[in-house]
Amino acid sequence: MRPVIPYVTAALLFGLGAYGVLRRRNAVLVLMAVELMLNAVNLILVTADTTVRAQLPHAGQVFALFVIVLAAAEVGVGLAIVLQLYRLRSSVVVDEVPLDEAAVEPVPATVEGDR
Amino acid sequence: MTAADVLLLALGAVAVGAGLLVVATRHLVRAGLHLVVCLGALAGMYLVLTAELVAWVQVLIYVGAVVVLLLFAVMLTRAPIGASADLDRPGWPAALVGGGAGLGLAALLVDAFRWSRVDLPAAGTAERLGEQVFRSWVLPFEVLSVLLLAALVGAVVLARPEIGRRPGADGTPPAPGRRTPPALPRADEGGRR
Numbered sequence: 001m002r003p004v005i006p007y008v009t010a011a012l013l014f015g016l017g018a019y020g021v022l023r024r025r026n027a028v029l030v031l032m033a034v035e036l037m038l039n040a041v042n043l044i045l046v047t048a049d050t051t052v053r054a055q056l057p058h059a060g061q062v063f064a065l066f067v068i069v070l071a072a073a074e075v076g077v078g079l080a081i082v083l084q085l086y087r088l089r090s091s092v093v094v095d096e097v098p099l100d101e102a103a104v105e106p107v108p109a110t111v112e113g114d115r
Numbered sequence: 116m117t118a119a120d121v122l123l124l125a126l127g128a129v130a131v132g133a134g135l136l137v138v139a140t141r142h143l144v145r146a147g148l149h150l151v152v153c154l155g156a157l158a159g160m161y162l163v164l165t166a167e168l169v170a171w172v173q174v175l176i177y178v179g180a181v182v183v184l185l186l187f188a189v190m191l192t193r194a195p196i197g198a199s200a201d202l203d204r205p206g207w208p209a210a211l212v213g214g215g216a217g218l219g220l221a222a223l224l225v226d227a228f229r230w231s232r233v234d235l236p237a238a239g240t241a242e243r244l245g246e247q248v249f250r251s252w253v254l255p256f257e258v259l260s261v262l263l264l265a266a267l268v269g270a271v272v273l274a275r276p277e278i279g280r281r282p283g284a285d286g287t288p289p290a291p292g293r294r295t296p297p298a299l300p301r302a303d304e305g306g307r308r
Contacts, residue, residue, distance in 0.1 A: 002231070011221040013131060065248070072180060077270050
């Protein structure tokens with residue numbers, strides 16, 4: 001097995017994820033790009049587990065499992081935030097999120113927005 | 116090139132291609148479906164790399180739970196049938212950062228490993244991984260369970276904004292269109308409803 005193949009795949013996937021996080025305006029798509037980056041890291045961990053002989057066997061795969069659990073928790077909380085944002089603003093465009101909440105009146109979700 | 120190399124190359128090409136479609140498509144729902152293809156190809160790569168348990172956990176949790184949750188969020192927020200024109204912001208800084216990170220890391224890893232060859236170790240079955248988790252990694256495992264509980268409670272609190280809000284503190288009524296469950300009687304708000 002040539003370890004350079006999965007390593008390069010993981011590097012390219014990480015680049016794609018970083019590109020997606022910076023490029024996308026929809027919050028759900030940003031979360032999808034974050035998932036791509038987390039999966040790239042998982043692939044690095046699993047590949048390193050096969051190539052590097054560590055003192056504890058299968059440490060990389062155990063870490064990959066931990067990262068998968070962390071990603072599940074992250075996407076749960078992240079989607080709760082996204083849905084709450086949609087309820088308040090009727091849009092999930094991350095460009096339009098006001099960072100100083102006191103200055104802006106929230107828009108109720110029943111107003112059918114122009115988006 | 117052995118059969119494992121050919122499989123890894125094919126699955127890696129599928130994963131990168133589907134990932135490219137995830138970040139490039141103009142259809143919200145199709146992005147989620149391309150993500151399924153990408154994660155499935157990654158699960159196949161884990162199988163070739165002898166990480167059996169990680170592959171099946173990937174299929175169960177990522178493809179089974181995370182993608183379904185993401186598709187739920189797409190449907191619940193805004194799911195147009197056709198293409199959306201306003202999904203992206205101007206792309207060259209993102210392309211610079213993403214391409215720089217991806218190609219830079221790829222160059223580093225190619226330089227580090229060249230075309231070297233390793234033998235695959237013993238398969239990471241559930242038995243071997245379970246031994247490691249419950250022998251060497253017990254403390255992180257338990258901390259992770261506490262973190263999952265915290266994330267669960269946090270998601271519940273975020274999804275129900277009336278939890279913890281002082282009644283009449285800011286004067287804003289609860290957002291119309293939301294169904295307030297009648298199972299939560301409140302003494303101070305009973306007269307207003």
